[in-house]
Amino acid sequence: MRALLSGYYGKGNGGDEALLATLLQMLPSHVTPVVLSGNPGETSDRYGVESHNRMAFLPVLQALRSCDVFIWGGGSLIQDVTSTISPLYYGGLMGLAQRMGLKTVAWAQGIGPLVRPQTRWLARQNFTGCTQVSVRDRASAALLSDWQVPHILAPDPVWALQAKPLxxxxxxxxxxxxxxxxxxxxxxxxxxxxxxxxxxxxxxxxxxxxxxxxxxxxxxxxxxxxxxxxxxxxxxxxxxxxxxxxxxxxxxxxxxxxxxxxxxxxxxxxxxxxxxxxxxxxxxxxxxxxxxxxxxxxxxxxxxxxxxxxxxxxxxxxxxxxxxxxxxxxxxxxxxxxxxxxxxxx
CATH class of the missing domain: 3.40.50.2000 (Glycogen Phosphorylase B;)
Structure with a gap:
């Protein structure tokens, strides 16, 4: 089984890299991860995984076609305060994966703020179409409850990341x-x-x-x-x-x-x-x-x-x-x- 992991990876952000490291740590052993990254070479070298440029349409499409599962891999991906493009990018990928028949997972999400009606609508469609959803805070869980989207609420995965000494x-x-x-x-x-x-x-x-x-x-x-x-x-x-x-x-x-x-x-x-x-x-x-x-x-x-x-x-x-x-x-x-x-x- 192959899983395509999408998040703010390969952008030099320690928190998002920690989410990716934890996700890779938590994936079942029989699953092969494929990571969309802002720096695919660095991501491949650091984690020993297949990785593709997150902004290159054809490689992303080919990766989707080669995978069985699509995962939003943690973080505040679906919010429109710091970026209006971000929820459209992630929401577009999720929608495409769902139309292609992949199992889709919104994993360890922190949802919002969502101030624009169009991004709020897209987010609701995305989450409603997911196979499974987990969130990391009560406000996100309350929003999903309002939307009648089944979900689990659990602490941020990075609590469980294995630390290494410096x-x-x-x-x-x-x-x-x-x-x-x-x-x-x-x-x-x-x-x-x-x-x-x-x-x-x-x-x-x-x-x-x-x-x-x-x-x-x-x-x-x-x-x-x-x-x-x-x-x-x-x-x-x-x-x-x-x-x-x-x-x-x-x-x-x-x-x-x-x-x-x-x-x-x-x-x-x-x-x-x-x-x-x-x-x-x-x-x-x-x-x-x-x-x-x-x-x-x-x-x-x-x-x-x-x-x-x-x-x-x-x-x-x-x-x-x-x-x-x-x-x-x-x-x-x-x-x-x-x-x-x-x-x-x-």
């Missing part, structure tokens, strides 16, 4: 604080300057070593490079391509300050305290589900001292998730694997 980490000072910020219109120069000053103060108060972790080089690395000179000799930028190693970094971290969803999930799953800076409803959903403290970007205080004191209080007195809670989320995430096994067995 040997070089042992050479860096402890304790450690990890920081992941991404480019966003609401992360204004003034807000970034305030966060940077607060981070400098936090470092001085805790004597922690700062790990700057870009999850997507194009969006995150320039910000990390802007912050790093303010933290000379007490910080390092780590650009890690392997999502399992990226997750493994957090085993040696006391606290993570993150904008990206999968930064927070990876950190929390490895027993790290998390403080969120939200730019998207998916971050707020995670904050609510796990009682993670944080601010929306627009609500970040203008007072640097207040930012510092909030972080310092949490660093000193905040609690990571209990090992029981983490294990419960990991066990729940394996429901996505069970769904795949059911689809591939008939």
């Amino acid at each position: 040997p070089e980490l042992a050479d860096l000072p402890t304790p450690r604080i990890a920081v992941t910020l991404r480019n966003h219109p609401q992360l204004t120069p003034a807000r970034l300057a305030n966060l940077t000053q607060a981070l400098v103060s936090l470092q001085k108060s805790t004597q922690a070593f700062i790990l700057l972790l870009p999850f997507q080089k194009s969006e995150d690395l320039p910000i990390a490079e802007a912050i790093q000179p303010q933290l000379k000799d007490v910080s390092q930028i780590l650009c890690l391509e392997d999502p399992q190693i990226l997750k493994g970094v957090f085993t040696g971290v006391e606290m993570a300050i993150g904008m990206r969803l999968h930064c927070l999930i990876m950190a929390a799953s490895e027993g790290c305290r998390c403080f969120a800076l939200s730019y998207d409803p998916k971050i707020n959903r995670l904050m609510e589900d796990l009682a993670i403290p944080g601010w929306d970007l627009v609500d970040i205080p203008d007072d640097v001292n207040l930012i510092t004191q909030t972080w310092l209080e949490y660093y000193n007195h905040g609690q990571p998730l209990s090992s029981e809670k983490i294990q419960s989320l990991v066990n729940g995430a394996f429901m996505h694997r069970q769904l795949l096994q059911e689809v591939m067995s008939y």
Whole structure:
């Protein structure tokens, strides 16, 4: 059996690569994965899979014809806030796969926001036509219930991704604080300057070593490079391509300050305290589900001292998730694997 995997792969995004790595980890052994990627050569080399250019129509069509199953492989693929083209691309592929008679799976999806009537209509058609659907948050599940689409709700699959250690980490000072910020219109120069000053103060108060972790080089690395000179000799930028190693970094971290969803999930799953800076409803959903403290970007205080004191209080007195809670989320995430096994067995 061959399965065509479609997602935001091969674009240098650590979270989406983690979803792909987890999906490959969870696929039944008798299934051969075929991955649509923005960088098929890199994807083939990293994961040892057949891969095709996601934007090349003929190879994509040929891949569809060669496969038995089509899978939307995790993430917020169906939303029209950051891109109007994205839901049309993914929705078009799903619709084509359904018309060609493939089994179709919407796997570990976070749906929305959907603000345009046409993308909302297309999304409803896509999900209604799926063989199986799983989602990772309650808001997505509620939307599918409104549409009367059968589904399962389970934690994001990356909770269950197997972490790998980064040997070089042992050479860096402890304790450690990890920081992941991404480019966003609401992360204004003034807000970034305030966060940077607060981070400098936090470092001085805790004597922690700062790990700057870009999850997507194009969006995150320039910000990390802007912050790093303010933290000379007490910080390092780590650009890690392997999502399992990226997750493994957090085993040696006391606290993570993150904008990206999968930064927070990876950190929390490895027993790290998390403080969120939200730019998207998916971050707020995670904050609510796990009682993670944080601010929306627009609500970040203008007072640097207040930012510092909030972080310092949490660093000193905040609690990571209990090992029981983490294990419960990991066990729940394996429901996505069970769904795949059911689809591939008939």
